[in-house]
Amino acid sequence: MNVELTNRRAAVLIPAAGSGQRMGTHVPKPYLLLGGREILARTLDVFETCPAVHDIWVIAAADQQVYCRQGIVERYGFSKVRGVVAGGDERQASVWRGLQHLGSEVDLVVIHDGVRPFVSHTIIEDVLEGAVQHGAAIAAIPLTDTIKRVSQQGCVEATMPRDRLWRIQTPQAFCRQLLQQAFEHAWQQRLSATDEAGLIEAYGHPVYVVQGSEQNVKITTPDDLAMCERFVER
Template sequence: MAEIGIVIPAAGQGKRMGAEGNKQFLSLKGQPILVHTVRVFQMSDCVSEIVIVGAENDLALIEDLVSRYNLDKVARICQGGVQRQDSVRLGVLALSPTIQRVVVHDGARPLLTLKDFHHFLQAAEGFSAAIMGIPVKDTIKQTNSSGSVTDTLPRERLRAVQTPQIFDRQTLETVHLRAASNGYYGTDDASLLEWMGYPVQVIEGSQENIKVTTPEDLWLAERILTMRET
């Protein structure tokens, strides 16, 4: 298997969480959210190294967490950019030259299990780009600027996209550098490949693989981890 590197963008602030500073340092079952996120990759024999990208003011704290929790697969901690996309680009460029496949995973998505991660890697073999996604439960309607419905989208073909997302390293670098030179910003890394015409495969994810964005998400994450302990 090609050497796999992990890039974890962790520079986001907790505006919707109502927290001061980085939401990824909030406690989840007694440990920072970011530690839960990184640990699954630390445990994986498939992962060669991890790069964490953080805000300038958070770098020292991230270094302390990496040391305190013995996350020795973290090879580098680097400063992020203005937008998440900028941070991912910097993280990818910071990976060792030997890394051939890159997994990007949100720092605030701490409930990915080792089993689901390995299933994702196995299912992604043979694809230059693959992302996790889950079927949407609600009916999705498209509206115009005044709020009037213009279309009802076919729910069976819609997916709510998660991370991890995996890419051939050369392809990911190419699209990130092209987007940066053109001033193009996508909604996630996969959208950059779509913009340049590369195919992206969707692999079914898990309903439990939530992103902790609001206080309600943090409450739910606590409940999910408690359930897993029983």
């Protein structure tokens, strides 16, 4: 671990309020089994064992709080998890609620999707180091597919240059004060974004990119789950 991180306290917020709708199941995605263990439990295990991480807060749907705490956190003994927070109606509100629970000693904040169980310690530490140096850092991978813009009628309008296009992942790491200010700016301006980096961009602060991983999959569909089952079997 980089010496710059040894004097910092990093807290992780893990949004885990996803439904199972796109999976075609009544079981919420974080609690689906992957290789005999819940996806969320696998995700938490990576952060629990990462030396750069000190505190973890899980953000769950309000009606799943008790199960998340008892069936995941207490059952598997995740000692770094400080609590399970009830999420809001959307991701932005959920992460904001999580931010309000952090202790005053926390100066770095990591946000990571609860259904990305194959993140590595290296990626976590890379985004944290990026946040120390730049204020904000995110994991991403370069696009390899050809990207085309398509009209409402279903016809190709243009082929987009891909040399500067990246697929954004989590974890995303930020200096706490910067993230707090970006959220406050968003509320004042009534802005919304699909990830926290979008709020930082809207606030006018640059976001640094570090190399992610093809295996750092967000499990959203049955195909994603099947692919990740193969990862577990390796």
